[in-house]
Amino acid sequence: MSIKEIAAKLNVSKSTVSLVINGKAEQGRISEALAKRIMDYVDSIGYKPNALAKSLATGKSRTIGLIVENIGDSFFGPIALYIEEYLRKYNYHVLYSSTLNDEKLANTILDTMLDKYVDGIIMAPTLGQEEQVQKLIDTKLPLVVFDRRIPSLETNYIGTDNYSASKRAVQYLFECGYKSIGMITIDSKQVQMLDRLRGYREVVDSNNSTEDILQIPYNLVGDSRKAMIDSFLSENSFDALYFSTNYLCVSALKVLKANKKHKHYGMITFDDHEIFELNLPTISCMRQPIEEIAKQIVVTLLGQINDHKKPFDDIIIPSELIIRESTQ
Amino acid sequence: MSIKEIAAKLNVSKSTVSLVINGKAEQGRISEALAKRIMDYVDSIGYKPNALAKSLATGKSRTIGLIVENIGDSFFGPIALYIEEYLRKYNYHVLYSSTLNDEKLANTILDTMLDKYVDGIIMAPTLGQEEQVQKLIDTKLPLVVFDRRIPSLETNYIGTDNYSASKRAVQYLFECGYKSIGMITIDSKQVQMLDRLRGYREVVDSNNSTEDILQIPYNLVGDSRKAMIDSFLSENSFDALYFSTNYLCVSALKVLKANKKHKHYGMITFDDHEIFELNLPTISCMRQPIEEIAKQIVVTLLGQINDHKKPFDDIIIPSELIIRESTQ
DNA sequence: AACCAATGCAAAACCGGTTTTGCATTGGTA
DNA sequence: TACCAATGCAAAACCGGTTTTGCATTGGTT
Known part of the structure; x- marks a missing residue:
């Protein structure tokens, strides 16, 4: 049912109906009596204006x-x-x-x-x-x-405060007594990723430790990603890992689970994940307040x-x- | 830029422009020359019709x-x-x-x-x-x-085949040697949940075992849900658990992790979850092919x-x- | 040469609303 | 009682498209 049909039914013009429906009866100088008559009818048939037409008209x-x-x-x-x-x-x-x-x-x-x-x-x-x-x-x-x-x-x-949160996370690893911290991140020029990377680097440097960074292409998923992580872990000798985002950590957990030869690492990651509360060990993280x-x-x-x-x-x-x- | 402005610019009518743009030049008997002139101009200004107006007109x-x-x-x-x-x-x-x-x-x-x-x-x-x-x-x-x-x-x-998949899951637990299987489900009248429940019941009955069912209100989340699961586990003596959906299983895993007094259960759940591949033990499931x-x-x-x-x-x-x- | 169909496009109607403008009435004031 | 403002509403213009209809012109028949 359109506004035109309502108008015809009530023997009024569509402008009047429109004004009343939109609560502009006063501004349109529509009498209370007529406004009520229109509203009553409109309510009784459960009319709802066509949202498309409305959007077109109002922008x-x-x-x-x-x-x-x-x-x-x-x-x-x-x-x-x-x-x-x-x-x-x-x-x-x-x-x-x-x-x-x-x-x-x-x-x-x-x-x-x-x-x-x-x-x-x-x-x-x-x-x-x-x-x-x-x-x-x-x-x-x-x-x-x-x-x-x-x-x-x-x-x-x-x-979120990517740079300073990243620093806090890495600094915390040092405070826990880890000496050598590897970072696994996405190979991306996205600012938030670069900030997290920069935070890691500064803290590692200021602790006179060495950087070890694995950058994984965003589109590399599943087994190829795991393989990359696997060899990164095999070829380096750090005692803790820092991940720039949760799904990389999840991939690493799968690698660690599948390949028992890897040692036990200290771990912290950006972004929480339901898995982290259940994994053995449970995983520390920097959680963004979503x-x-x-x-x-x-x-x-x-x-x-x-x-x-x-x-x-x-x-x-x-x-x-x-x-x-x-x-x- | 609207179709009207384009029409004015080219000294043609908007109907002509519309027909050409929509590939109906032939049907509208627009000459090739004019169609090309219109298309060239339209392309040159990168015109895109207003989707709202189009929707209103076409429905x-x-x-x-x-x-x-x-x-x-x-x-x-x-x-x-x-x-x-x-x-x-x-x-x-x-x-x-x-x-x-x-x-x-x-x-x-x-x-x-x-x-x-x-x-x-x-x-x-x-x-x-x-x-x-x-x-x-x-x-x-x-x-x-x-x-x-x-x-x-x-x-x-x-x-998915809720009823028969549920039967297969529970039957599999019996085949694994479990004797007494508890089910944890949502207290819901949703058909897919009832089907899963029915599947459980039939298989338990046909194996001459006894039903043990915990129905949790949908809105009960977090600690209250965990408490319910915790006491269900404490008060019953089954050796395997069947969950009607993944998040209930996740809650149970948290309970089991937090409360070491519980024994080790055989477990299978409806719906896969990334956690299940990583948990210790990893969790069997009926996976819907999403x-x-x-x-x-x-x-x-x-x-x-x-x-x-x-x-x-x-x-x-x-x-x-x-x-x-x-x-x- | 007259007629008819085909061609090429413009004009108008429509989709369903909103908002501005305009036209009778009414009522109050000078 | 003439004038003007306020009242109450209808009419029209608009949003930006699509689609049907209609009107000249052209070209081909008989």
Whole structure:
């Protein structure tokens, strides 16, 4: 049932119906009596306006685009859930896409979202998206970047203290008495990964220890990744390991489990994972406060939507050191 | 830039531009020369039609609504990723929402999605949605239900063989030599859970063993859930455990880890989890082939979209028994 | 030469709303 | 009682597309 049909049924014009439905009866100088008659009828038939037409007319869709690396991931999945929950409280919906770290795909996704007239975008950008994201910023569409900062861009950003948290993690390994610490990370130019790497290097240097770094390509998964870790462990002689992200640690745990010849390492990783509480030994980590991050993302985005001239936020939420058996 | 502006710029009518852009130049009897002139200009300015206006005019949005229980979950997260990937191949996007098993919320979500004019819906329904889903079916909107069947409804369904897979799992425990098997499940009337329960019961009975069942409320999480499992283990004397879903098994593993007084159980669970490969012992399970399920969901939905009169599919994809250390 | 069909495109109607403008009435003031 | 502002609503314009209809012109028959 359309607004036109309602109008015809009640012998009024559609503008009148529209004004009443949207609570603008007063502003449209519609009499209370007529407003009531319209509302009663509208309620009785359970009319709901066509959201597409409404969006077209108003330019607002009450939909937010969410672009992450992988919705099935143990970091992005839960963060997506929290974002969805917070947004729902404000009557926004989520259109999402996973980039799988593919730059081309990420740009396509961005284009499509803009097409669909989202009211704002939340994204963890991939490498090589600088230009596209700059264009996005130029459109003035409310935007929040999270997890990966693009340093050249001025926009809202929410993330954790990658550099200092990384330093704390590695320093903690030294404090536990480990002398030689290897790092396993993703071979990536993403800023958050470089920050974590830099943190490791500085602390290792300031402890007069030597760097041992394994950089694994993002797309290398499964057995090939495990093989790389396996030989890295075989060819080096450190007594502790630092991982830049949880799934690398999980891979290493699988390697250690499968190949008993490896010794027992001190271990700490960035990002928590349900596995770490159960593994033998349980695994220490720097945990990003996911719910808080999600909350700040939404608050920042809605702030921008409601006030386009609001200055950009740059919110750093510290990670928390969770100490478990792997560093004892 | 709108189609109207393009038309003005080229001194043609917008209908002509629209026809050319949509490859209907011939059907609209537009001369090749003019079509080329329009296409050249359109390409040169990188014009992209407003998807909202297009959807309003055509009634098609190229967006699919995906309603799951929890996008951050180790079953629904990965399945959502696969669904998204398959749909993208056909140029569809995904509007998603998590119901968190809340019936009211689930119905609200459904309403909103219909508002947004999705071209189809993929959902894992919650309990109590029978009526709403029946209404949805009555609208003839392409729909695929997965994971949880609602027996009273006639529509497309994709799921695994819960009953027979459950029987195989429990039977396997008996074959391993266990004599007394406890089951831990969710206190739910969801059909897939009832089927798994029924499978357990039948096999236990036919082996002349006794049933021991713990039903945990869905909303009971964290420590309360663990406490329930803890006392269930303390008060009974079985030698093996069967879990109706992976997160219950994970909770039990935490209990077993925390409380050393419990003995060593044979264990098998429905649904795989990354933890199970790493736990000591590694955990056997009935694994649902997630990627295949996602694929069939998409194929079925697109089939319905392209042919509204296609008969409904009811596809059962067998789960696979993964044998690990916990049943040795 | 008159007629008819085919061609090439413009114009208009439509999708379902929102918002601005405009036109009668009414009522109050000078 | 003439004038002006306020009232109450309808009409129209708009959002940006798609699709049907309609109107000249051209070209080919008889």
